[in-house]
Amino acid sequence: MNDEGILQKVFALGNSYWLTRFVILRLLGFVYAVAFLVAAQQLVPLIGERGLTPATHFLNAIQTQLGLRMDGVMQVPTLFWFGISDSGLSIFAWVGFGLSLVVLGGYANAILLAVLWAMYMSIVHIGQIWYGYGWEIQLLETGFLSIFLCPLLDGRPFPKCRPPILVIWLFRWLGFRIMVGAGLIKLRGDPCWRDLTCLYYHYETQPIPSPISRYLHFAPHWFHKSETAWNHFIELVAPWFSFGPRRARHVAGVLLVTFQIFLIISGNLSFLNYLTIIPFLACFDDTFLRRLLPGSLVKRAEQAAQESQPSRINNTIAIALSILVAYLSIAPVLNLVSGRQIMNTSFNRFDLVNTYGAFGAVGRERDEIIFEGTDDTIVTGDTRWKEYEFKAKPGDPNRRPPFVAPYQPRIDWQIWFAAMASPAEYPWTLHFVWKLLHNDRGTLSLLANNPFPDTPPHYIRARLYRYQFSPLGDKAWWKREVIGEWLPALSTDDAEFRRLLNAMDWLD
DSSP: OOHHHHHHHHHTTSOOOHHHHHHHHHHHHHHHHHHHHHHHHHHHHHHSTTSSSOHHHHHHHHHHHHSSHHHHHHHSOOGGGGOOOHHHHHHHHHHHHHHHHHHHTTOOOHHHHHHHHHHHHHHHTTOGGGGOSHHHHHHHHHHHHHHTTSOSSOOSSSOSSOOOHHHHHHHHHHHHHHHHHHHHHHHHSOHHHHTTOGGGTHHHHSSSBOHHHHHHHTSOHHHHHHHHHHHHHHHHTGGGGGGSOHHHHHHHHHHHHHHHHHHHHHBOOTTHHHHHHHHHGGGOOHHHHTTTSOHHHHHHHHHHHHHOOOOHHHHHHHHHHHHHHHHHTHHHHHHHHSTTOOOSEESSTTOOSEEOOOOSSOOSSEEEEEEEEEOOSSOOTTOOOEEOOBSSSOOSTTSOOOOOTTSOOHHHHHHHHHTTSOGGGOTHHHHHHHHHHTTOHHHHTTBSOOSOSSSOOSEEEEEEEEEEEOOTTOSSSEEEEEEEEEEEEEOTTOHHHHHHHHHTTOOO
């Protein structure tokens, strides 16, 4: 029998997942690498000792509330209970990045994946608002399942240990909950999802638009309505077929993956869409992937399949994991069928089985906070203000929106949320202004520019603007108008300003 005949025999039953495991782990390694890179570059200015919301304050508050450190460890599991510093945060994140590259490079075992999971959970649990996004707990759940997809020690790309079929099914269950949760929260939420008009606004008002967003925004309304109807089909119908026979699974997998690719192109949703592709890869078995991957990989998978032997230990662990996931799924399932569905929530301290959802409400208008500074010693009607530019969010109307995903500039996202609220709801913005008044190097590293490179400004203020995409053909990407003041002009001499900062232990 020739090689082609052997491959057909090995993969004939459609229950071989050697290539599936390979691509799942490689994409997971990529997502972990991005996540840890973001942490390495942003953790210190965000939650470091002199960060905007120091993690030490957060952990101390938890310990004060609970009384004992061990109670804090149990309630908020993180390795940083054993010590935290700026250098420690940085080294920790860069080590995670390096280990992620090992997985991306093709080498992974259960121990390595467990270490990555514990490290990233440690970051998420001290990340506060900066890590309050659904994809953080989604990465933790995905990373936890991946621990059981490969052997304990053998880290080769194609070990002799067969991929556990039950774990493959658990990935499908994860993908199902992600999509159905997203679909149901839309139908139960904003009426524009039900009348198919949400995409009239979404491309313009989403957190960080891409250059493609402008063109999609000005597409005909019939196109937006068709998109919305297709969105409902993909999120509420297609996931059911991921549990079906091979051909149905393959079709569902193609639809679900291509849908995420479109979302990647149309906006900048961090690494969410890359991460969401991972459980959908479990829809594909080797009979499908062998047609897409290089022949050398296919041959290595075929050889591993021929040499593999059943493992009673691995099967027992997979059964125990399935029972655990089934038990922990009770609360998320009850949430899905509830009329009071919540999204992006964990029901256990380790974020093992969660509920997901996105864009239950869509903004109709885009407001942006623009921070401005001046080196004038007295603010008058003639004061000249210079704008601070962020790395990704809209600012200068002439600046093209960036392609930044899967990277996430976390402060840009929080400014997007803050523009829909008041400074009292986002008090960290006061600390941000204080940092700008001192030309704090860490804070400025989060921004695209520093209008005052030589000496700090004397005053900082924040104004609220209404932004709209400029019509296609205009040189400017945005048009904007002032709505009003978001923060008054503040200086380091302002007694009330200093009192508020001191009350939050931010006066440094």
